[in-house]
Amino acid sequence: MNKYKELSDLVASLAGDFDKFYDKGNKAAGTRVRAGMAQLAAWAKATRAEVQSIKNGQ
Incomplete structure (x- = not known):
């Protein structure tokens, strides 16, 4: 669930x-919202x- 935590943290960092x-x-x-959305x-x-x-096993 590390990837989900990364996503959650990234979204939470944009809340303010x-x-x-x-x-x-x-x-x-x-401007910071736009930059954060680009990062997302x-x-x-x-x-x-x-x-x-x-998924493809590579």
Whole structure:
């Protein structure tokens, strides 16, 4: 479950910036949200490739 913990931690790390951007209108937090979402996308892509590799037995 280490991968799930990584995902959970990554999403949790963005919570404060989501709140600051959407609820308080802090534009700098919006930049951090976008950067965090890019990091999440990269993590998802790498994890997807890893799962596919394990599934195919390579």
